[in-house]
Amino acid sequence: MTDLLRREDFTLARANLQKFLIRNLLEVRIRELRRQAVGKAYQQVLFGDDAAARVAVIDRYAFEFHPQGWAAAEDDRLIGSLWANLSEGRCRFVMVKEQQWDGIEKHLM
Numbered sequence: 001m002t003d004l005l006r007r008e009d010f011t012l013a014r015a016n017l018q019k020f021l022i023r024n025l026l027e028v029r030i031r032e033l034r035r036q037a038v039g040k041a042y043q044q045v046l047f048g049d050d051a052a053a054r055v056a057v058i059d060r061y062a063f064e065f066h067p068q069g070w071a072a073a074e075d076d077r078l079i080g081s082l083w084a085n086l087s088e089g090r091c092r093f094v095m096v097k098e099q100q101w102d103g104i105e106k107h108l109m
Contacts, residue, residue, distance in 0.1 A: 005015055046055055073095070080093030094104050 005012065045051065077095050080095060084091050084093040096103060
């Protein structure tokens with residue numbers, strides 16, 4: 001900083017302005033490096049060479065999904081139909097079963 005201020009074309013105001021610009025650029029870079037370090041540390045903890053000492057995969061909280069027992073789909077159909085009816089034809093409701101996307105086309109025409 002002292003060397004810059006000794007130059008005739010460099011004022012104290014300019015030095016002060018550049019000091020803050022440099023500080024801001026450094027802060028952005030430091031934040032980015034910290035973010036990268038956190039991401040690498042997270043991956044290292046989960047998948048690193050000694051991860052088995054810290055991470056255990058168990059089925060203690062496993063969830064089983066049985067679609068045939070999901071009654072909410074019928075509720076969704078009723079709500080969607082009501083919404084479509086109240087819109088007086090401006091909105092349509094289609095609930096796709098078993099990924100049969102072709103069935104949507106006939107409802108859009």
